[in-house]
Ligand SMILES: Nc1ncnc2c1ncn2[C@@H]1O[C@H](COP(=O)(O)OP(=O)(O)O)[C@@H](O)[C@H]1O
C-alpha cells in the first residue's frame with residue numbers, strides 16, 4: 128500500500144520505518160528542511176519538507192507525491208506549542224490533507240488528554256471526552272473532522288522510549304512528585320514508542336476504522352510506579368504534593384483502557400512500564416546518559432534480578448522433581464508454572480490443549496510467569512516450552528538464577544514414556560518429537576539460562592544437590608540475602 132507519513136518525529140519516523148520494512152511504499156513529510164535533508168540521507172524512503180498547516184504547500188505535496196496514498200498518517204507533533212500551534216498543525220493540517228488527498232484515509236494521532244476524568248475510573252473510547260484545556264479541545268475537533276471523512280483516530284497515552292521518559296527522568300533528577308489521590312498520585316497511562324508505532328501501522332492494516340486508545344495494559348498510580356523505580360534504582364520516593372493545576376496538561380486521574388485495540392488482535396511488546404524498564408536496555412541507559420551518567424547499568428541493576436532459582440529444560444529433564452528437592456535444600460518455597468496454570472484454569476494440561484490449543488496454553492504460561500515477578504525465595508519449575516515465547520526470556524532472567532537441566536532425547540523419552548499428561552508427546556513418534564524439540568529449543572535454553580547441568584548420568588538427588596550448591600554460590604556473590612520486594 129502507499130502511505131504518506133506526516134511528521135517524522137519520535138513516533139512518525141518509527142512508523143515510516145516499520146511500514147517500509149513491511150514492504151509498503153512510504154514517503155515521509157517533515158516541517159523543517161534540515162530534518163528532511165538529514166532523514167532523506169539516512170532512510171531508504173523519500174522524506175520531503177512541507178508545512179501541513181499551509182493549504183498551498185499540501186497541494187504542492189500532493190502534486191509531488193503523484194496519485195493518492197491509501198493512508199495519510201498524521202503524526203505531526205505540536206506538543207511544545209500552545210493552542211494556536213495545535214490549531215495550525217492539527218486542525219488546519221488535517222483539513223488541508225483532506226482537501227488535497229480526498230481519496231486517502233487519514234489516521235490522526237490524538238491524545239488521551241481528551242479524557243477529562245479525575246475519579247480514577249476506567250475510560251474507554253465511549254467515555255466522555257469533553258476536555259477543559261483548549262489544546263485538547265482542538266484535538267477533539269480534529270478527531271471529529273477526520274472521523275467525518277472516514278478516517279481513524281489513535282488516542283496516544285504518554286509516549287516514552289529510548290531517550291524519552293518524562294517519568295524516569297524526573298524521578299532520577301529528583302523533580303518528580305506524587306500528585307493528589309490521597310498520596311497515591313494520579314494514574315499514569317503510558318505507551319512505549321515501539322508499541323505506539325506498531326499500533327499505528329496495525330490500525331491502517333488490520334483494524335476497522337474508528338477511535339482507538341493506544342496505551343499499555345497496565346495503568347499504575349504514581350506511587351506504584353515510583354515504588355518500583357525506587358526498588359530498582361535505590362533512590363528515595365518523590366514527595367507527595369497537591370495536584371499542579373498550572374500544568375499545560377490538565378490534572379486527570381483515569382485508567383485508559385486499550386481493550387478495543389487489543390480486541391482487533393494487537394498485542395503489546397511492553398505491556399507495562401515496569402517491564403519496559405527491565406527489558407528495554409536502551410531506555411534506562413539513554414536517560415542516564417541524558418542526565419550526565421555514563422550509561423552504565425545502575426548499581427542495583429544486578430540486584431534487580433530476583434532471588435529465585437528457575438529451572439528450564441525439556442519435558443522429562445526433571446524440573447518438577449528436582450525443583451522440589453532444591454527448594455527443600457535451600458529452605459525456599461516451590462512453584463511449578465504447570466501447576467499454577469492448571470490451578471487457575473481448573474483443568475488439566477491435556478484439557479487446556481484440547482480446548483484452547485497450544486497457543487491458549489502459552490498465553491496462560493506467560494501469565495503464570497508474570498504472576499511470579501516480584502516474588503523472592505522460590506524454586507520455580509517451568510514447563511519445557513516456556514522458552515518458545517520471546518517475551519518470557521527477560522521475565523525468566525528478571526526472576527533470578529536460571530538453570531538449564533539438559534538430557535539426551537533418548538533419556539528424556541525413557542523418562543516420559545509412561546506419563547499421559549504431556550499432549551505434545553501424544554503421537555506415534557514421541558522419541559522423534561523429543562529429538563526435534565531438543566534441536567529447536569536448545570539455543571533458546573542456552574540463551575535463557577545462566578548455567579547448564581547435564582542430567583543423563585545423575586539421579587534426581589544428585590542433580591538437586593548440584594543445583595542447590597551452585598545457587599548458594601551464586602546468591603552469595605549476587606546479593607548476600609534475599610531482598611524483600613515492595614510488591615510481595
Ligand atoms: N535425573 C533423573 N534421573 C532419572 N529419572 C529422572 C531424573 N529426573 C527426573 N526423572 C524422572 O523423569 C520423570 C519426569 O520428571 P519431571 O520432574 O516431571 O520432569 P519435567 O518437569 O522436567 O518434565 C519423572 O518420573 C522423574 O522421576
Ligand SMILES: O=C(O)C1=C[C@@H](OP(=O)(O)O)[C@@H](O)[C@H](O)C1
Nearest residue numbers: 441442443465510511512549550
Ligand atoms: O515442553 C512443552 O512444551 C511442555 C512441557 C510440559 O511441562 P514439563 O516440561 O514439566 O513436562 C507442559 O508445560 C506442557 O505439556 C508443554
Ligand SMILES: [Mg+2]
Nearest residue numbers: 446447465508
Ligand atoms: Mg514439570
